[in-house]
Amino acid sequence: MQTIGVLYNPLVPATAQAGERIAAWLGERGLSVWLGTSQSARDEPELVAPCELLLALGGDGTVLRAARVGITHTMPILGVAMGHLSFMAEVTEESVFEGLEVLLSGGGWYDQRTLVRARVLRQGQEIYNDLALNEVLLSRRDVARVVHVSVAIDDMPLTSYRADGVLVSTATGSTAYALAAGGPVLDPRSDSLLLVTVAGHLTSLPALVLPPATKITWTLARHHPTIISLDGQWSFPIEPDDQIEVTRAEEICRFAHVYPQAHFYQTLTQRLRRQ
Numbered sequence: 320m321q322t323i324g325v326l327y328n329p330l331v332p333a334t335a336q337a338g339e340r341i342a343a344w345l346g347e348r349g350l351s352v353w354l355g356t357s358q359s360a361r362d363e364p365e366l367v368a369p370c371e372l373l374l375a376l377g378g379d380g381t382v383l384r385a386a387r388v389g390i391t392h393t394m395p396i397l398g399v400a401m402g403h404l405s406f407m408a409e410v411t412e413e414s415v416f417e418g419l420e421v422l423l424s425g426g427g428w429y430d431q432r433t434l435v436r437a438r439v440l441r442q443g444q445e446i447y448n449d450l451a452l453n454e455v456l457l458s459r460r461d462v463a464r465v466v467h468v469s470v471a472i473d474d475m476p477l478t479s480y481r482a483d484g485v486l487v488s489t490a491t492g493s494t495a496y497a498l499a500a501g502g503p504v505l506d507p508r509s510d511s512l513l514l515v516t517v518a519g520h521l522t523s524l525p526a527l528v529l530p531p532a533t534k535i536t537w538t539l540a541r542h543h544p545t546i547i548s549l550d551g552q553w554s555f556p557i558e559p560d561d562q563i564e565v566t567r568a569e570e571i572c573r574f575a576h577v578y579p580q581a582h583f584y585q586t587l588t589q590r591l592r593r594q
């Protein structure tokens with residue numbers, strides 16, 4: 320590796336300071352370094368494009384933002400735990416240098432994470448199309464009332480939900496909102512999709528684990544102001560007659576690892592601790 324990216328959370332000064340230290344450490348070893356935020360990566364893509372690995376200094380939200388950069392430039396992400404939970408982090412601020420030694424010497428391994436793609440069709444025209452690493456959520460835009468949505472699987476009607484929301488999650492997202500909504504944990508290697516209702520009203524339908532080639536379609540059964548949110552960070556307002564299609568994306572996101580695969584289970588219960 321010749322060039323390493325170091326992405327920090329501009330809202331957390333400690334991550335910027337750690338970024339400076341890591342950039343200096345990499346520079347002393349003759350590597351080129353890009354140091355910035357997800358915003359600067361979007362503003363100057365040509366500067367971040369040469370990176371062969373992207374460190375994400377922060378919590379899971381920062382990892383989610385770094386993942387969008389990594390997907391765009393097909394570079395793997397190494398999460399460095401500097402958030403409250405940092406579930407997706409591989410190393411800590413203390414162990415990051417040891418981890419980098421492993422990866423720079425050709426060690427470690429890289430996984431491929433499934434992504435979900437959300438398309439919004441209005442009068443048959445596609446007006447929105449984006450990717451998510453955790454999940455696509457459909458929920459109410461305003462007052463805390465239920466969203467009433469009809470769901471179809473591969474164009475076959477499944478049911479109508481009245482719920483706070485409904486989401487399609489990846490394996491990566493199965494430990495996030497989907498888990499809080501009662502979904503199962505999927506192995507990160509799984510390319511299945513999860514359909515989960517958030518606080519479903521009188522629904523007997525549990526979370527569904529669906530094969531990767533499934534198309535999930537949402538249409539509003541009642542015309543309430545509604546929105547879709549991707550990874551809790553990007554959203555798009557939905558109008559009454561819109562149709563939302565969620566599928567597994569062609570693209571993948573790669574994560575760098577320095578611990579064995581079984582590390583996921585070894586630390587699962589500890590990482591899902593609740594503060």
Ligand SMILES: NC(=O)c1ccc[n+]([C@@H]2O[C@H](COP(=O)([O-])OP(=O)(O)OC[C@H]3O[C@@H](n4cnc5c(N)ncnc54)[C@H](O)[C@@H]3O)[C@@H](O)[C@H]2O)c1
Nearest residue numbers: 378379380404405406453454491492494495496499550551
């Ligand atoms: N009730 C809930 O649990 C709830 C509500 C809203 C959003 N979320 C999740 O938050 C994500 C956005 O994360 P954020 O940090 O920007 O927002 P945030 O700060 O609201 O984080 C919500 C919590 O979810 C954790 N989290 C995020 N991705 C995770 C993952 N893949 N596995 C395990 N935990 C994860 C975060 O560490 C944090 O503790 C969304 O994609 C959604 O999955 C969860």
Ligand SMILES: Nc1ncnc2c1ncn2[C@@H]1O[C@H](COP(=O)(O)OP(=O)(O)OP(=O)(O)O)[C@@H](O)[C@H]1O
Nearest residue numbers: 328329356357377378379380381402403404405406
């Ligand atoms: N590059 C960024 N630019 C703007 N906001 C960001 C950036 N990175 C993270 N954030 C926001 O800052 C908030 C906190 O960031 P982050 O998730 O990294 O830390 P945390 O919430 O403390 O950790 P965790 O998500 O592990 O609990 C998140 O809501 C996230 O959306």
